[in-house]
Amino acid sequence: GSAGVAAVTLKHGSALSTDGRYFLQAEMQLDAAEWELLRFGEKGVPTIGEWLAQKLECGESVGIDPAVHSVDNAVKLRKELAAGGVELRLLDGENLVDAVLGDAREPLPTAAMRVHALEHAGLSVCEKLELVRGEMREEGAGVLLLSTLDEVAWMFNTRGQDVPHCPVTLSYALIGLDFARLFVDEGKVTAEVRAHLSDASVEVHPYGACAAQLQALVAEGKRAWLDAATGSAGMQAAAEAGASTWSDGCGGDEPAAKKR
Incomplete structure (x- = not known):
């Protein structure tokens, strides 16, 4: 079901x-x-x-x-x-x-990612990052969590094969005003995809490292933006653990969802 x-x-x-x-x-x-x-x-x-x-x-x-x-x-x-x-x-x-x-338990999928061509994507990764960062600045956010798979695919112009009939990859992303990080099984990242991401200064990190890095970024004083409708309670708990007060967290729909 x-x-x-x-x-x-x-x-x-x-x-x-x-x-x-x-x-x-x-x-x-x-x-x-x-x-x-x-x-x-x-x-x-x-x-x-x-x-x-x-x-x-x-x-x-x-x-x-x-x-x-x-x-x-x-x-x-x-x-x-x-x-x-x-x-x-x-x-x-x-x-x-x-x-x-x-x-x-069935193992997690391991299919390779691929680049989604610019002619189909419409905007480059750098252009999308700048659009999203513009909204982050308006909101006063220092880090944005993306956890919805289609939003991550849109953000980085990539596609995957982890879900039948849906070209996405199990992944998270953290977007900052001066950084972008993709959290994914690195075995899925082909040389072509890695070069594509590198061209936009996107770092690739292990899939399981997202929560700890979110916590560390909030501990540095960055205000986190997490969509309560799609972000997990576990990711919020990680952000709360890094913050002196969570009342300063951003709410509402995150910008990647609105820009798609």
């Missing part, structure tokens, strides 16, 4: 919240003795957060992997849980589902 949120509790059962596209499939595949199906969007059906707040006892907590929940989703979930006196915790460490899967 492509949409759904699951909750597993120690003593109060488990639930799957999904929309109408998957009601029949869920009914056939879920063990009704173990799982409750929450038909998202139907009248009177609770969200996963509301269900947890009803099931858990006051003082209990719910853990999530902050890498796979947006800032907005985490804020909404925390509010729903708080209504029942339940705490939301961002887990630090391996995703528990991944830990259970172990070697059975």
